Amino acid sequence: MGKIIVMTSGKGGVGKTTSSAAFATGLALRGFKTVVIDFDVGLRNLDLVMGCERRVVFDFVNVINGEAKLNQALIKDKRIENLYILPTSQTRDKDALTKEGVERILNELAQEFDYILCDSPAGIERGALMSLYFADHAIIVTNPEVSSVRDSDRILGVLNSRSRRAEQGLEPVTQQLLLTRYDPDRVERGEMLKVDDVLEILAIPLLGVIPESQAVLRASNVGMPVILDEASNAGQAYTDAVARFLGEDVEHRFMSPQKKGLFSRLLGRSA
Amino acid sequence: MSIFNFFRPAPRATAVQAKERLQIVMAHERAGRSGPDYLPMLQQELLSVIAKYVDIDQNKVEVKLDRGGDFSTLEVNIELPSRENGKAGAKPGDADDDLPASKALTNGGIKKRG
Numbered sequence: 001m002g003k004i005i006v007m008t009s010g011k012g013g014v015g016k017t018t019s020s021a022a023f024a025t026g027l028a029l030r031g032f033k034t035v036v037i038d039f040d041v042g043l044r045n046l047d048l049v050m051g052c053e054r055r056v057v058f059d060f061v062n063v064i065n066g067e068a069k070l071n072q073a074l075i076k077d078k079r080i081e082n083l084y085i086l087p088t089s090q091t092r093d094k095d096a097l098t099k100e101g102v103e104r105i106l107n108e109l110a111q112e113f114d115y116i117l118c119d120s121p122a123g124i125e126r127g128a129l130m131s132l133y134f135a136d137h138a139i140i141v142t143n144p145e146v147s148s149v150r151d152s153d154r155i156l157g158v159l160n161s162r163s164r165r166a167e168q169g170l171e172p173v174t175q176q177l178l179l180t181r182y183d184p185d186r187v188e189r190g191e192m193l194k195v196d197d198v199l200e201i202l203a204i205p206l207l208g209v210i211p212e213s214q215a216v217l218r219a220s221n222v223g224m225p226v227i228l229d230e231a232s233n234a235g236q237a238y239t240d241a242v243a244r245f246l247g248e249d250v251e252h253r254f255m256s257p258q259k260k261g262l263f264s265r266l267l268g269r270s271a
Numbered sequence: 272m273s274i275f276n277f278f279r280p281a282p283r284a285t286a287v288q289a290k291e292r293l294q295i296v297m298a299h300e301r302a303g304r305s306g307p308d309y310l311p312m313l314q315q316e317l318l319s320v321i322a323k324y325v326d327i328d329q330n331k332v333e334v335k336l337d338r339g340g341d342f343s344t345l346e347v348n349i350e351l352p353s354r355e356n357g358k359a360g361a362k363p364g365d366a367d368d369d370l371p372a373s374k375a376l377t378n379g380g381i382k383k384r385g
């Protein structure tokens with residue numbers, strides 16, 4: 001039986017889709033058969049970040065409504081073996097996601113895949129609730145910023161009270177923090193919350209810290225999950241996080257300012 | 272850092288303020304979340320009953336549930352206005368009128384087995 005993971009945050013624009021694409025790719029690179037599902041009905045974007053936007057024919061909502069078979073909607077990644085994308089609809093709204101429909105598709109996927117990664121939309125309404133309802137594990141994507149931290153706490157509350165596991169009194173959804181867009185220079189100047197501050201407030205285990213990085217935009221420009229940019233610090237940080245998720249003990253990196261030479265300091269350049 | 276900044280008191284790092292503000296607001300929000308669902312309703316109904324007799328300030332009512340090992344305590348704190356404003360029509364200038372302007376009626380003390 002495959003494991004269901006939700007990438008969630010409450011707040012919008014913190015890096016859920018970037019992280020879903022990177023994480024799904026990382027799990028597939030490690031040999032696990034992985035599917036990543038876009039739950040952001042009406043605002044399809046995972047396809048662009050994964051670079052498969054021109055291959056979308058049927059979507060998640062078509063499958064829920066019985067208008068297409070699951071196999072017809074699943075897109076096999078061109079670069080990586082074992083990686084599949086289930087895009088969402090651009091034309092319907094979030095009401096298209098019924099609990100029964102979502103459950104049926106997830107059950108079907110769980111027969112075939114090791115990991116089912118759900119990319120949640122922002123907010124705490126239907127789309128977000130559906131993406132987390134069936135989860136076994138939640139990755140909470142947070143930026144070191146007050147509103148993001150507060151919204152993450154609210155989502156943790158929702159996971160603990162309104163997920164299937166909570167409602168049925170099963171083992172709770174396990175939770176890990178992925179702190180993204182971290183800028184060690186600003187942290188050092190006292191302008192940004194430290195990792196430890198966020199951990200102290202949210203009180204969940206740390207999966208990884210992804211630094212603020214120009215590589216993320218470059219990668220999304222060309223439809224490549226940033227984890228495939230092996231030279232970038234963000235890519236390496238995602239690779240480490242995937243290893244930790246799989247139970248490996250990997251030391252955290254990119255959490256303190258890089259020593260800059262005089263030259264790059266004069267130019268004011270950052271990695 | 273320039274020599275001029277050196278003599279100025281260092282401003283409090285904004286990140287420190289962010290952390291403190293978050294801790295305060297989230298302590299509140301978590302407390303509200305962990306209470307049973309009937310608490311807000313209970314508070315609302317208690318308020319409407321009391322409001323029949325006394326003018327009360329909605330913000331001066333606190334309903335709190337403390338879960339203990341053997342029993343839980345439901346604590347109701349209502350701050351009453353000074354007598355003159357009461358609806359019950361106590362005549363001003365009544366005897367023994369040395370009560371403080373506002374008196375807390377505390378601890379409904381309803382105890383129930385947890």
Ligand SMILES: Nc1ncnc2c1ncn2[C@@H]1O[C@H](COP(=O)(O)OP(=O)(O)OP(=O)(O)O)[C@@H](O)[C@H]1O
Pocket residue numbers: 009011012013014015016017018019040120121122180181182210211212213214216217220234
């Ligand atoms: N580590 C990072 N460094 C720099 N930019 C980043 C980083 N992570 C994400 N971004 C940028 O932040 C923006 C939002 O990212 P993304 O779309 O992944 O967020 P999201 O949480 O999925 O948003 P939404 O809530 O709208 O679904 C994008 O422009 C992305 O390139």
Ligand SMILES: [Mg+2]
Pocket residue numbers: 016017018040045119120121
């Ligand atoms: Mg997104």
